[in-house]
Amino acid sequence: MPQTIADAIAQVRARIGSACREAGRPAGAVMLLAVSKTQPAAAVAAAADAGQRAFGENYVQEMVDKAHALAGRGLEWHFIGPLQSNKTRPVAETADWVHSVERLKIAGRLSAQRPAGRPPLNVLVQVNVSGEASKSGCAPDTALELARAVARLPGLRLRGLMCIPEPSDDAAVLAARFGTLTRLQAALQAEGYAVDTLSMGMSADLEAAVAAGSTMVRVGTAVFGARTYPQTEAPQEGSTP
Known part of the structure; x- marks a missing residue:
C-alpha cells in the first residue's frame, strides 16, 4: 500500500502508463483527474505538491471552498457530479471543466453565467451508457442532439463525453459500455x-477504459484512500471513482 499521497499518485500513474502500453497507445495519452471530493484542502495541496494539477469535485460548495483556499497554485477544477439548476452559477464562475451536462437547460445556464473575463468553460455531455435509473446522464440515442446544441452555446467549449458504467468484473460488459x-x-x-475528450474509467476499471480509448480517468480512492460521506450526501450509486 502507498504510504503517502505522492506514492499513491505515482502508483496510479504507473497503472495508466501500463494500460496505455498494453493498448498500444502513446505515453501521456490519458490524463489523471484526481477526485478529491470529501477530502480536505490539505490533501489536495499534498497532491499538488506531488505534481497533480487537475482535481474533480462532486459538491458545489466544497469545490468553491477548495478553489478559494488553494487559489494561486495553478490548479484545474473539474465539476463531475450531478448539477441542479439552482447551483449552476458558482460552478460557471469557478470550474474549468464540467463533466456532467445531461440537459440543455443546465448547459444554457452555465453559458449565461460564465463570467466574461474567463476562458470558455470546457464541458462534457454525460451519457447513461448502462441505462440505470439511479444514474445521471442522457440516453445514448439523445446524446448527439444534446452535444450539437451545447456546442452552439457561447461561453462553453464542447470537449467530449463522460460516462459512469455500472460496476462489473465482466470485461465484455465494460468494453460494451465504454x-x-x-x-x-x-x-x-x-x-x-x-471533441477530444472521453472521461471514463475510475479506480476499479481504468485499464478497461484506457483500452477503449479514454483520455481522462477519474481516480479518487486509489489516490486519497477511502472517503467518508456526510450522511446527507450519499454518493450516486456506482459512482465512486
Whole structure:
C-alpha cells in the first residue's frame, strides 16, 4: 500500500502508463483527474505538491471552498457530479471543466453565467451508457442532439463525453459500455466537432477504459484512500471513482 499521497499518485500513474502500453497507445495519452471530493484542502495541496494539477469535485460548495483556499497554485477544477439548476452559477464562475451536462437547460445556464473575463468553460455531455435509473446522464440515442446544441452555446467549449458504467468484473460488459461513448465521439468527430475528450474509467476499471480509448480517468480512492460521506450526501450509486 502507498504510504503517502505522492506514492499513491505515482502508483496510479504507473497503472495508466501500463494500460496505455498494453493498448498500444502513446505515453501521456490519458490524463489523471484526481477526485478529491470529501477530502480536505490539505490533501489536495499534498497532491499538488506531488505534481497533480487537475482535481474533480462532486459538491458545489466544497469545490468553491477548495478553489478559494488553494487559489494561486495553478490548479484545474473539474465539476463531475450531478448539477441542479439552482447551483449552476458558482460552478460557471469557478470550474474549468464540467463533466456532467445531461440537459440543455443546465448547459444554457452555465453559458449565461460564465463570467466574461474567463476562458470558455470546457464541458462534457454525460451519457447513461448502462441505462440505470439511479444514474445521471442522457440516453445514448439523445446524446448527439444534446452535444450539437451545447456546442452552439457561447461561453462553453464542447470537449467530449463522460460516462459512469455500472460496476462489473465482466470485461465484455465494460468494453460494451465504454464502446458506446467511443462510437458517439466518432460520430461527433465525423460531423466536424472537435471533441477530444472521453472521461471514463475510475479506480476499479481504468485499464478497461484506457483500452477503449479514454483520455481522462477519474481516480479518487486509489489516490486519497477511502472517503467518508456526510450522511446527507450519499454518493450516486456506482459512482465512486
